[in-house]
Amino acid sequence: MQKKTRAFLKWAGGKYSLVEDIAKRLDQAQELTGSTASTLVEPFVGAGSVFLNTNFEHYVLNDINADLINLYKELSHAPDEFINDARTLFSDINNDSDVYYGLRERFNKSNDAYERAILFLYMNRHGYNGLCRYNLKGIFNVPFGKYKKPxxxxxxxxxxxxxxxxxxxxxxxxxxxFAALPKNSVVYCDPPYVPLSKTASFTSYAKGGFNLDDQANLANLAEQAACEQHTSVLISNHDTVWTRKIYEQADIDVLNVKRTISPKGNGRNKVSELMAMYLSGGKYKLNQANHG
Known part of the structure; x- marks a missing residue:
């Protein structure tokens, strides 16, 4: 793999540390099924670490968070202008709680796409622990982060x-x-993870949330895409009894990953992450091939 590139956003559950493992599995899926995917589809793109560290001819990058996608579109449309304008907010005078809460209120009241994109970037870098969180009314409510120099x-x-x-x-x-997957594509899904405990879940980062029914439905859609559309799908999630049940038709690998969202160093323990691969046609198993 080329030198790794970091995403420009802080993001809970970002996949920077796992991009080699994910890219390897996407490559293996194509080798085993004798296919060559020209497009990578990401229904939950987040900060985009997998996009940034893979090489496909085209990408379909989706997220239910409208502010995230709006930021990506505005940056991609006019990068020089956007970066110059955004830079003005990264000053000592703006690294202040009163300024932050004022700009957060301005963001929540704004209907201007360009202004919302720049303020979203500012809040991502100045807000608490890089979180992205909204209340039930769709109001962004992440508190000030108190960083020395964002x-x-x-x-x-x-x-x-x-x-x-x-x-x-x-x-x-x-x-x-999933209803509009392009031909010759492969899919990587990084959904909001199943909570490790009843108290581990945090308020949704987009209105509507992602519940256990969605988790099971996503697994069904992945299996359907592999069997009926001959499109391989890789899903990452926590390794739990529940996820092993819903992904029972997939090939499963487990990785130990250090958590980085906890603000306390002693809270950043390693947890098991599951990689569920639904191979095109449903005929192969990665582990069987690797050990064969």
Missing amino acids: YFPEKEMYFFAEKAQKATFTCLSYKDV
Whole structure:
């Protein structure tokens, strides 16, 4: 793999540390099924680490978070202008709780796509722990982060904007994305993870949430795409009794991953992540092939 590229956004559950494992599995899926995918489809693109660290001719990058997709579109459309304007908010005077809450209120009241995109980037880098969270009314409510000097990701933004010329950005439900999969594609799904405990879940980062019925429905759509549309689908999630049940038709691998969303160092323990692969045609098993 080429030198790894970081996303320009902080993002809970970002896949920067796992991109080698994910890319390897996407390559294996194509080798085993004798197919060559020209398009990578990501129904839950998040910060885009997999997009940034893979090489496909085209990408379909989707997320239900309208502010995230709006930011990507605005940056990709006019990167020089966007980066220059965004840079003005990354100053000592704006790294202040009163300023932050004022700009957060301005964001929540704004209907201007360009202004919302720039303020979304500002809040991502100045807000608490890089969280993205809304209340039930759709109001962004992440508190101030109290960082000494928030990083302005200019280099990472230019890299994203350049590579985004290969991408189509959409803000649809995962169901609609699966209903319109292009030919010669492979799919990587990074949905909101199943909670490890009843108290582990946090308020949704987009209105509507993603419940256990959605988790099971996503697994069904992945199996259907593999068997009926001959499109391989890789899904990542927590390794739990529930996820092993809903992914029982997939080939499963488990990875130990260090969590980085906890603000406390001693809360960043390793947890097991599951990789569920639904191979095109449903005929193969990655592990069987690897051990054969």
